Amino acid sequence: MNGRQLVQQYYDYFNQQNWGGMLSLLSDDVIHEVNQGGTRTGKDLYRDFLAHMDHCYEETLSDMVLMSDESGHRIACEFVVNGIYKNTDGSLPQATGQTYQLPAGAFLEVSDGKIQRVTTYYNLPLWLRLIGAGE
Numbered sequence: 001m002n003g004r005q006l007v008q009q010y011y012d013y014f015n016q017q018n019w020g021g022m023l024s025l026l027s028d029d030v031i032h033e034v035n036q037g038g039t040r041t042g043k044d045l046y047r048d049f050l051a052h053m054d055h056c057y058e059e060t061l062s063d064m065v066l067m068s069d070e071s072g073h074r075i076a077c078e079f080v081v082n083g084i085y086k087n088t089d090g091s092l093p094q095a096t097g098q099t100y101q102l103p104a105g106a107f108l109e110v111s112d113g114k115i116q117r118v119t120t121y122y123n124l125p126l127w128l129r130l131i132g133a134g135e
Contacts, residue, residue, distance in 0.1 A: 093133035
């Protein structure tokens with residue numbers, strides 16, 4: 001499987017809520033750079049992140065466009081997050097089942113047949129407005 005196919009499978013697993021499938025595509029020392037957060041290293045922290053996200057949000061991705069460098073090791077992905085805010089996430093506004101459609105993007109690095117890095121970006125102030133919490 002080449003880099004683009006690996007990343008496509010990763011996001012297919014995301015849309016299927018197949019967290020084990022997603023984790024199987026990551027290197028043990030995956031670097032995860034979270035939007036509005038720090039860097040987490042390792043599959044165990046990624047597993048914890050997925051469990052937290054699954055508790056607070058129900059999301060699928062649409063309108064996905066994958067782009068890669070010539071080597072196929074660095075892949076960018078643009079998509080729309082279609083979500084439901086199910087349970088309040090920490091100090092964020094209260095969840096009441098709000099729905100949202102949020103443009104987002106990610107940068108991934110592939111090496112030795114595994115995803116080595118996942119960096120995700122989205123506009124947090126826009127998300128806050130979409131759930132009725134911002135201006």
